[in-house]
Amino acid sequence: MSSGPDLKSHRFRAEREADWQRLERILDHFERGLTTRLTDDEVIAIPVLYRSALSALSTARAVSLDDNLIAYLESLATRAYFCVYGTRVTAREWLARFLAHDWPAAVRGLWRETIVSALFVILGTIVSFALVQRDSQWFYAFVARSLAGGRDPAASTEALRSALFDTHSADGLAFFSSFLFSHNAEIAILAFSLGIACCLPTTFLLVSNGLVLGAFVAVYASHDLALPFGGWLLIHGVTELFAVILAGAAGFRVGWSLAFPGELSRLDALRTAGHQAALVMAGVVAMLAAAGLLEGFARQLIASTPLRYAIASATALLWGLYFYGGKRQP
Amino acid sequence: MSGVARGEGLNPARRIRELVTPEGVDLNLVLAEASERATAFLLDVVFIVLALVAMTIGLSILAAMLHFAAAAYLAALWVLGFFFIRLFYFTAFEMGARAATPAKRMLGLRVVARSGGPLTANAIFARNAMRELEVFLPLTFVATKSDSVDLWISVFGLVWSGVFVFFPLFNRDRLRIGDIVAGTWVVHTPRRILGIDLAAGTPAAQLVFDRTALEAYGIRELSVLESVLRAKEPGTMREVADRIRRKIGRTGDATPDAEFLSAYYVALRRHLESRLLLGRRKRDKFDTT
Numbered sequence: 072m073s074s075g076p077d078l079k080s081h082r083f084r085a086e087r088e089a090d091w092q093r094l095e096r097i098l099d100h101f102e103r104g105l106t107t108r109l110t111d112d113e114v115i116a117i118p119v120l121y122r123s124a125l126s127a128l129s130t131a132r133a134v135s136l137d138d139n140l141i142a143y144l145e146s147l148a149t150r151a152y153f154c155v156y157g158t159r160v161t162a163r164e165w166l167a168r169f170l171a172h173d174w175p176a177a178v179r180g181l182w183r184e185t186i187v188s189a190l191f192v193i194l195g196t197i198v199s200f201a202l203v204q205r206d207s208q209w210f211y212a213f214v215a216r217s218l219a220g221g222r223d224p225a226a227s228t229e230a231l232r233s234a235l236f237d238t239h240s241a242d243g244l245a246f247f248s249s250f251l252f253s254h255n256a257e258i259a260i261l262a263f264s265l266g267i268a269c270c271l272p273t274t275f276l277l278v279s280n281g282l283v284l285g286a287f288v289a290v291y292a293s294h295d296l297a298l299p300f301g302g303w304l305l306i307h308g309v310t311e312l313f314a315v316i317l318a319g320a321a322g323f324r325v326g327w328s329l330a331f332p333g334e335l336s337r338l339d340a341l342r343t344a345g346h347q348a349a350l351v352m353a354g355v356v357a358m359l360a361a362a363g364l365l366e367g368f369a370r371q372l373i374a375s376t377p378l379r380y381a382i383a384s385a386t387a388l389l390w391g392l393y394f395y396g397g398k399r400q401p
Numbered sequence: 402m403s404g405v406a407r408g409e410g411l412n413p414a415r416r417i418r419e420l421v422t423p424e425g426v427d428l429n430l431v432l433a434e435a436s437e438r439a440t441a442f443l444l445d446v447v448f449i450v451l452a453l454v455a456m457t458i459g460l461s462i463l464a465a466m467l468h469f470a471a472a473a474y475l476a477a478l479w480v481l482g483f484f485f486i487r488l489f490y491f492t493a494f495e496m497g498a499r500a501a502t503p504a505k506r507m508l509g510l511r512v513v514a515r516s517g518g519p520l521t522a523n524a525i526f527a528r529n530a531m532r533e534l535e536v537f538l539p540l541t542f543v544a545t546k547s548d549s550v551d552l553w554i555s556v557f558g559l560v561w562s563g564v565f566v567f568f569p570l571f572n573r574d575r576l577r578i579g580d581i582v583a584g585t586w587v588v589h590t591p592r593r594i595l596g597i598d599l600a601a602g603t604p605a606a607q608l609v610f611d612r613t614a615l616e617a618y619g620i621r622e623l624s625v626l627e628s629v630l631r632a633k634e635p636g637t638m639r640e641v642a643d644r645i646r647r648k649i650g651r652t653g654d655a656t657p658d659a660e661f662l663s664a665y666y667v668a669l670r671r672h673l674e675s676r677l678l679l680g681r682r683k684r685d686k687f688d689t690t
Contacts, residue, residue, distance in 0.1 A: 078671050079678070081600045091595070099592075102499045125426045134678060136670050138624045139596045139631065146593040149420075149428045153511070153590070156422075157500065157519050165522050249477040253484035257533070260488075264534030267578060325582060338581060342515075345582030349527030356488075 080135035087127055091147060094120040098150050121151040169353070177350035178394045184320035184327070191274055192316060195281020196288065203289035213279075213286040222287070228294040235296070235303045236374045252363030255311060256356050259318035263352050266322020267341075269330050273322035280315060302379030307366035309387045314358035321348035321355070358390075418574070418588070420517045431589040433510045435569045438577075438587060442536075444504030449490050456482050491529040496522055509591030515584050524583040531579030535565045599630055600667050608656065608664040614649035615672040621685040623673060626666050630659075638662060 097117060100108050128144040135141065178185070202209040207224035214223070222234050258276070265272035284304075291300035324344045332340035365386070373379055416432045433441075457479065464475045494502040500520055501511045512528070514520045569575045580586055618626075629641050635658070642658040645651075645665060654661060673683060 078600045078667070078674065080670070080674055081598055084598055085601075088595070104498055106498075122424065125422060125424050129426050134674060136620055136623055136674055136677065137598065137600070138627055140598070143593045143595040145429060146591060148422075148426070149430065149590050150592075152420075152422055152428060153500065153513070154498070157498075249480040249484075253480055256484065256488075260530055260533045264531050267531075267534070267582070341581050342584035345527045345584065346521070346523045349523045349530060349583070352530055353523075353526050 080131070080137060080140075083127075083130065083134060084137070084140060087123070090120055090123055091127070091144070094124055094151060095147060098147075098154060101154055102150070117151070118155055121148070121155050124148045124151055169350070173350055174354040175394050177347050178317060178354070180347055181317070181320045181324055181351060184323040185316060188273075188277055188316045188319035188323060191277040191319070192281040192284070192312065195278035196285035197281075199282040199285030200289045200292075201285075203286050204293070207290070207293070210286045210290060213282040222290065224290050224293070226290075228296065231291060231294055231296055232299070235299050249363065249367070251366050252360050255315070255359045255363065259315055259355050259359060260352065262315065262318040263322045263325070263348060263355075266319075266324070266326040266348075267329060268326065270323050270326035273319050273326065277315070277319045299376045302376040302383070303370065305383035306370045306373070306379040307362045309383050310358055310365060310390065311362035313390055314355045314362060317351055317358070318355045321351045324348050415573075418586075420513075422517075430513065432575055433508075433587045433589055435575050437508055437510065438569065438575065441502070441504040441508050441510060444507065445490070445502050448503055449486060452486050452490070453483060456486070488529070491532065492525055495520075495525045495529070505587070509589055510587050511590045512585050513588050515586050520585065524585055528577075528579035528583035528585055531577075531582055534562075535568075535578055596631055599627060599663065600670055608654075608661065608668070610649070610665065610668045614651070615669055617645075617648050617686060618669060619683040619685040619688050620673060623666070623669055626662065626669070630662055630666055633659075 093113075093116070097109060097113050097120070100106065101117075106114075124144060125148050128141070128148045131137075131141050131144055199209070199213050203213070203224070210224050216223075222231060262273050262276045265276065287304075288297065288300065291297055325341065325348050328340040328344035329337060335343065365382070369382060370379070373382070416434070418430045418432055420428045420430045422428060460475050460479050460482075464472050467475075491502055495512050499506055499511060500513070505511065512520060512525070514524060565578055569577045569580075574580075574586055576586060626641065629637055638658045642661050645662070646654055656664070676683060
């Protein structure tokens with residue numbers, strides 16, 4: 072070192088710079104998702120280079136007054152940290168684990184909230200059924216005209232029956248079912264995310280869902296069409312209602328943990344509840360996709376009431392076994 | 402484009418959060434400002450809209466090519482595409498290696514678990530499902546016409562959802578509701594470029610500074626001098642050089658400003674670093690211990 076000024080921090084940097092640049096190049100590829108461009112040697116070198124960058128950072132903080140160097144090493148070490156410790160599973164592994172264990176376990180964990188959530192829907196249904204039975208004018212209070220589409224207390228038995236058994240060709244149904252799915256999924260996500268406001272909006276959504284349901288049941292029951300209406304509704308309703316109830320349950324869990332965090336801090340309680348509820352919600356979106364298919368295709372193509380009930384009970388059995396019939400331990 | 406971080410506020414220390422690696426080194430994460438978060442979100446919305454427009458045009462062309470035979474299926478595809486792009490744009494990108502949406506990448510941000518551990522898929526799903534409440538719900542209140550719903554109800558709804566929209570401004574960590582539920586926060590992890598070592602190479606001016614000249618300043622002044630040298634702005638360099646010359650009593654010095662400054666920088670850094678090795682950290686020029 073005859074030429075340069077002999078600063079310790081300068082020599083320190085000159086000796087290690089090549090390693091840092093190598094790590095930086097690897098990280099650039101990794102972060103752009105170009106992992107296939109990395110050789111085996113480079114992949115093996117990542118943890119080693121990460122540790123040396125980290126120790127260089129703590130040394131540099133102690134011996135160097137070069138701000139640019141320290142900032143660079145902080146950024147390099149942070150990027151490498153997330154590369155090394157941000158252990159990520161591939162989408163397929165995650166999906167397999169999610170379906171085989173995580174989702175049913177999360178749903179089982181919410182059993183109390185699920186019961187409460189279901190009770191609210193049932194409560195709404197019974198109240199509106201009773202009210203519409205006594206005075207059919209109540210129907211218009213619960214069901215928007217656009218939703219009713221002529222299926223109101225004033226409709227004739229024939230009109231009501233045809234609404235249940237109108238079968239269409241599959242052509243227009245694809246649009247219908249995808250529309251239903253995205254609409255329902257939005258409602259379910261809303262029921263979940265509104266839970267944070269101390270459960271109240273979620274309760275409102277669940278009860279009003281029940282109110283609409285009860286009003287329709289009352290109208291059809293008054294024309295002795297309760298049985299076919301049940302088939303028409305339940306063929307997809309088992310899946311859809313279950314999904315909405317689970318979404319409500321997820322919302323309750325989040326809201327409840329905010330209001331009554333127990334021994335944890337509110338922040339920690341929310342995080343724990345949030346993770347579990349999010350698992351349930353990811354599955355709810357999938358359930359609603361299934362319900363959308365059943366509603367859009369199966370219901371419109373199958374006009375036989377016994378067959379509709381058969382499919383409804385099959386789905387009920389499937390979901391029940393899947394969620395609650397599995398082994399308790401992973 | 403020196404080592405100065407983009408968007409460092411007036412008091413960056415308030416935004417620094419500890420993240421100690423298992424190896425025991427604190428990485429000093431810098432939280433993203435609310436303004437950066439908002440910018441990133443708006444940019445992402447622009448990207449989403451562009452993606453939707455591209456999808457619409459693509460499907461229309463496809464429909465026209467098929468002479469509208471399968472128009473209903475394509476319409477179904479459109480509805481599904483709309484839903485998935487809206488819901489999974491954020492989720493899919495944040496599950497990637499960079500843990501950031503395209504706009505967050507452009508701003509050098511990333512999503513990080515507050516515990517410092519790995520960022521799970523559940524956390525990402527949770528933080529983005531809550532977006533529905535924070536963004537799209539207020540939008541529906543804005544969009545609702547006053548003829549169907551009472552005006553006051555939508556005003557109330559707007560105020561109520563405004564609480565969620567502006568939530569990040571009312572906590573130190575700039576957490577939005579989704580961050581709280583998911584246990585995440587958003588930090589700066591910009592790519593930094595390693596500048597040249599200002600202490601490398603032979604100094605053009607062989608200046609010798611005595612001990613009092615080197616005792617005049619401390620670490621803070623050294624770091625200001627470093628940024629002046631990296632910026633290479635002649636006016637500033639002259640001003641700073643004159644000031645240092647006055648301070649250390651070298652007013653008659655005729656060395657060019659740049660050479661004088663870089664020689665003084667190397668000498669001061671050597672002096673301060675050797676004191677640092679002995680455990681004495683001279684914070685600034687007022688630190689006389």
